[in-house]
Amino acid sequence: GVIGEPLPVEPILLGIPDAFSGLDERNWFDAATGIMTTDTQPKLASKAIKISGREVAIGGIAKGAGMIKPNMATMLAFVFTDLGIDQSDLDGLLQQSVSQSFNRITVDGDTSTNDACMLVATGQSHNYSSLEAAERATFQRALTDVFRELAMAIIKDAEGGTKFVTVRVENGLDEQECLAVAYTIAESPLVKTAMYAADPNWG
Numbered sequence: 389g390v391i392g393e394p395l396p397v398e399p400i401l402l403g404i405p406d407a408f409s410g411l412d413e414r415n416w417f418d419a420a421t422g423i424m425t426t427d428t429q430p431k432l433a434s435k436a437i438k439i440s441g442r443e444v445a446i447g448g449i450a451k452g453a454g455m456i457k458p459n460m461a462t463m464l465a466f467v468f469t470d471l472g473i474d475q476s477d478l479d480g481l482l483q484q485s486v487s488q489s490f491n492r493i494t495v496d497g498d499t500s501t502n503d504a505c506m507l508v509a510t511g512q513s514h515n516y517s518s519l520e521a522a523e524r525a526t527f528q529r530a531l532t533d534v535f536r537e538l539a540m541a542i543i544k545d546a547e548g549g550t551k552f553v554t555v556r557v558e559n560g561l562d563e564q565e566c567l568a569v570a571y572t573i574a575e576s577p578l579v580k581t582a583m584y585a586a587d588p589n590w591g
Contacts, residue, residue, distance in 0.1 A: 420449035423464055427453045427545055433537035437530045439523050442514050444471045446530055450538040454547035456495035457575075465490065465505040465538055471527065472511025474518060481528055482507040489535035492567075495546040497575040507531075551583045 420430035434447035452463030486505055519527065544552055555574050560566035573579055582589050 416447065416449065423449065423451040425451060425453075425462075426547055427451050429545055431538055431541040431545070433534045433541070435530045435534050437526055439471065439519075439526060440514070444469060444513050444527070446534050448534050448538055450542060452542045453545045454495060455498045455500045456493060456542060456546065457497050457499055462500040463490065463503050463542060465535070467506065467531070467534060468508045468510065469531070470510050470513035472509055472514065477518060477524070478507060478509050481524075481531055484528060485532040485535045488532050489539040493539050493543050494571060494574050495543065495549065553583060
């Protein structure tokens, strides 16, 4: 919707019970479609892994095509897992995966005021008071894979986009220096012009 305009709360509240009562597996696609704004296609990703012999699922949806440069951007992501873990552990996993995915993309360098990324653990598979180091690493990799797939889907659906470009920076002093160099290149109007025209034009 239009930024700055209040949502009509009453119809939303009235519709929640009906939406809840009609939930089934096919609603993932409906949910991904329902949050689209200028997107041209719904964005979904999922992954299944084994932890302590039990299958654990991770699934998510996202929206966004313009005004994309997290931390603040008009993107939304909702990711769910049936693993049950402590909230503090979940928050650390979320922060790590976001830093390696959504916070590494840019479409136009423009920011907004209403981005969100939510990670929900339902505990339907199995509850863990805490994860062992190896289990945590396994879950972290899978979670980051889902986040990256959604982040790349946002870039591929970028408003006016014709190219998908990955900028890799190595041998910087630290991560922040590498990110600064990467964003300087990725958001350069001259670089974007060259990419769009498929003409490097070094001079």
